[in-house]
Amino acid sequence: MTAEKLGRFRERIRTELDQVVxxxxxxxxxxxxxxxxxxxxxxxxxxxxxxxxWLQGRQxxxxxRLYRTMERFRRPEILEAAISGGEFLQKFAWVPSAGSxxxxxFCLSRDGRAVKVQRTIFSECFYVxxxxxxSRVTGDQGMxxxxxxxxxxxxxxxxxxxxxxxxxxxxGDAPVNSMAVPMMVLCLLEQLTDGRPQLxxxxxxxxxxxxxxxxxxxxxxxxxxxxxxxxxGKELPGCQGxxxxxxxxxxxxxxxxxxxxxxxxxxxxxxxxxxxxxxPFRTGWDPQxxxxxxxxxxxxxxxxxxxxxxxxxxxxxxxLIAFLMAYAQHKExxxxxxxxxxxxxxxxxxxxxxxxxxxxxxxxxxxxxxxFKGGPFKGFFHVPRCLYMCERLLDGLIExxxxx
Numbered sequence: 001m002t003a004e005k006l007g008r009f010r011e012r013i014r015t016e017l018d019q020v021v022x023x024x025x026x027x028x029x030x031x032x033x034x035x036x037x038x039x040x041x042x043x044x045x046x047x048x049x050x051x052x053x054w055l056q057g058r059q060x061x062x063x064x065r066l067y068r069t070m071e072r073f074r075r076p077e078i079l080e081a082a083i084s085g086g087e088f089l090q091k092f093a094w095v096p097s098a099g100s101x102x103x104x105x106f107c108l109s110r111d112g113r114a115v116k117v118q119r120t121i122f123s124e125c126f127y128v129x130x131x132x133x134x135s136r137v138t139g140d141q142g143m144x145x146x147x148x149x150x151x152x153x154x155x156x157x158x159x160x161x162x163x164x165x166x167x168x169x170x171x172g173d174a175p176v177n178s179m180a181v182p183m184m185v186l187c188l189l190e191q192l193t194d195g196r197p198q199l200x201x202x203x204x205x206x207x208x209x210x211x212x213x214x215x216x217x218x219x220x221x222x223x224x225x226x227x228x229x230x231x232x233g234k235e236l237p238g239c240q241g242x243x244x245x246x247x248x249x250x251x252x253x254x255x256x257x258x259x260x261x262x263x264x265x266x267x268x269x270x271x272x273x274x275x276x277x278x279x280p281f282r283t284g285w286d287p288q289x290x291x292x293x294x295x296x297x298x299x300x301x302x303x304x305x306x307x308x309x310x311x312x313x314x315x316x317x318x319x320l321i322a323f324l325m326a327y328a329q330h331k332e333x334x335x336x337x338x339x340x341x342x343x344x345x346x347x348x349x350x351x352x353x354x355x356x357x358x359x360x361x362x363x364x365x366x367x368x369x370x371x372f373k374g375g376p377f378k379g380f381f382h383v384p385r386c387l388y389m390c391e392r393l394l395d396g397l398i399e400x401x402x403x404x
Contacts, residue, residue: 002336005336006398010391010394018072019356020357020380020383021073022356023373027040027044027046028040028380030051030110033088033111033112034085034112035051035084035092036051036056036081036085036380037051038056038059038374038375038376038380039374040373041373042352042355042359042372043355050109051107051108052379053093053104053123053127054123054126055374056085056088056093056108056130057093057126057129058126058381059381060086061133062380062385063078063082064082064130064136066384067082068133068136079137083138085130088112090131090146091112092105092112092113092114093105093108093127095117098114098117098166104123104127120165121157121181122180124153128154128191128192131146131147132147133191151192154185154188158181158182158185174230174236175231176228176230176231176236177216177229177231177233178227178228179249179252180248182213183210183214183255185206186210186259187255189207190259211256214255217252219235220235220298222275223279224279225244225279226243226298228243242297242299242301243295243296243297243303244280244284245294246281246283247292247315247316248315249280250276250281250318250322251321252276253273253276253322254322254326256268257272257322257329260272273326273335276322277322283296285341286311289364291311291316291345291362291364291366292319294307294309295307296308307361309364310362310363311362311363311364312361313359313382314360314378314382316342320339320343320346321385321390323338324393328397349362359373360373
């Protein structure tokens with residue numbers, strides 16, 4: 001029975017979310033300098049004290065979202081940790097001397113000194129997300145103002161004025177439309193405009209631009225989603241142009257579906273599901289060992305990324321969100337079957353029953369290759385966001401009349 005099946009999913013996901021939150025509450029907080037440790041071993045031991053700004057921002061955002069929207073997480077220690085992380089970001093993340101207008105550091109020392117700056121927009125993106133969500137919890141309008149200031153900078157960088165990134169223009173390096181950039185800007189628009197109609201109107205044109213930039217990645221007559229295309233929306237030569245990332249396409253799918261639903265765009269809803277979910281799933285699923293490949297080459301060459309055949313945590317998280325969101329809207333049994341297929345692989349391979357949290361990096365065959373729980377790229381974000389969103393989607397489905 002569908003109702004019973006959904007109930008079992010929700011029970012496991014709810015339990016898993018509680019355990020993941022407790023893991024990070026127990027092991028990641030830096031009581032001396034503020035902020036969070038993210039390089040955490042399988043048993044919770046900190047193995048490196050560097051602090052990555054995008055992971056600091058993600059953890060602040062996640063704590064605040066849980067605190068604000070789920071009653072059982074409205075706990076003082078979660079709010080205190082979020083405020084501590086926000087103070088650490090505001091005090092140390094911004095590096096005024098980087099680029100023409102300043103930039104966020106990519107990496108900080110434990111006590112907040114800048115270690116590395118990347119010439120991308122992603123540290124700034126999660127800085128904005130963190131401050132905006134924290135402002136909703138605390139009522140601090142200064143944080144919202146700062147988030148909108150930095151949003152203005154990164155929109156300029158994303159739309160072509162990249163001088164502020166400090167990235168030199170090289171004659172042989174053709175400009176590229178990387179799908180990550182419009183996806184991230186669209187994600188920020190969802191964050192900033194939620195419950196703020198005046199900002200929704202301000203950013204209306206920017207949202208449409210993001211959607212069109214993402215749609216440019218549908219190539220080869222609608223049969224492939226490519227990670228990188230030219231600024232004109234054409235296929236690029238070489239490995240860069242042939243690269244596919246199934247998990248990223250699936251994430252783009254639910255971003256687009258969320259946007260299309262909010263704006264009443266039925267055709268975009270169809271494209272989000274049929275092109276950005278079904279297509280990368282069919283090409284990205286490993287028929288022999290199950291799970292999603294990390295990278296693929298559209299022409300069948302071996303990808304140059306050494307980890308291309310590995311099974312990583314976050315693509316499976318994005319697939320779970322995508323197919324459950326699509327099922328919640330369309331109620332098509334095939335979409336629930338897709339969710340179930342990903343769910344069965346994910347929950348039998350990534351969670352650690354001994355120490356809690358999830359492993360992030362598996363071999364193609366599904367065995368754990370890297371056993372840490374957090375590092376420079378894995379923090380308190382993809383796993384809890386997935387579990388949080390899936391629990392809420394399942395709440396909505398279970399409250400509706402279900403098929404017997």
